[in-house]
Amino acid sequence: MQVYLHMGTTLSKVWPTVHAERAQLVDDLSRVPDAAWSTPSLCPGWSVHDVLAHLIDAATTTRLGFGRRLIVARFDFDRDNETGIAMKKCASPSDTLDLLRRSIDATSTPPANPATRLVEAFVHGEDIRRPLQISATYPIGPVVEALTYQCRTTVNFGGGRERIDGMRLNTIDAEFEHGPDDGQQVSGTAIDLLLAVSGRPVPAGALSGPGAKTLVAD
Known part of the structure; x- marks a missing residue:
């Protein structure tokens, strides 16, 4: 059993892990056939393609942009998420994946606890991988x-x-x-x-x- 000592979460500690997880997800998904992208994810109502688009949206939305969009969405987080997916989801899954590839090292984030970036990376990573039967090892x-x-x-x-x-x-x-x-x-x-x-x-x-x-x- 590995012992883990909680040392507190800061963005400077979080980003290396998040960037590594994005890079690994891009590599894992580079071999997924187009037909599989419509597979339902573990996230209710979203396909694996939708979840990928959401991850890109989360990686590229600034604090100011998040605030503006939330006002437009009347503070409805679900509505804002759907807007973000529609903005980032390309007609071709390979194009969407390329957007994530170009966003691997992005450090944009909504105004939230830094630990939420880890939750996004791990939970949404499994939202995609498990339905596609892709195994992964996480830190x-x-x-x-x-x-x-x-x-x-x-x-x-x-x-x-x-x-x-x-x-x-x-x-x-x-x-x-x-x-x-x-x-x-x-x-x-x-x-x-x-x-x-x-x-x-x-x-x-x-x-x-x-x-x-x-x-x-x-």
Whole structure:
């Protein structure tokens, strides 16, 4: 088991990981046939092509641009996301992928906690990869950082705090625990717990413990 010590999240620490994840995703998707891009992602209502366009939008939208768009969307985050996807999604998936390739080293970000950049990279990476049956290995420390953030953040702000109310989470591949000592135990890898806390489905048997069924059913 790898021990991970929480050192705090700053953008200067986050960007190298985010840039590496974008580069790896571009490489992984460079071999995906055009017909597969319409595959439903783990993100409800979005295809894998949609998620890719969203990642590009998130990588290229400035703080000021985000604020302006949110006003136009009447502070409806879902509407703003759909606008961003429509702006970045090309007719050809290869062209959309090329946009991400050109945005690998971008450091634009909306006004949000730096940990949200890790959540975007890992959760949306799996939103795309798992339906396409592409396996990936993620850096355990940053994944735990993202998981920590999601556990503390409400569902209304994209987290999963309410989903794990009364549960005791622990990872089997890192030294991480969250929740009351007498809470219902849920164990799994950091990436599977991150997905489940974020409201994504995980494979049967990926999580174990008395609270696993409740968390997965959510």
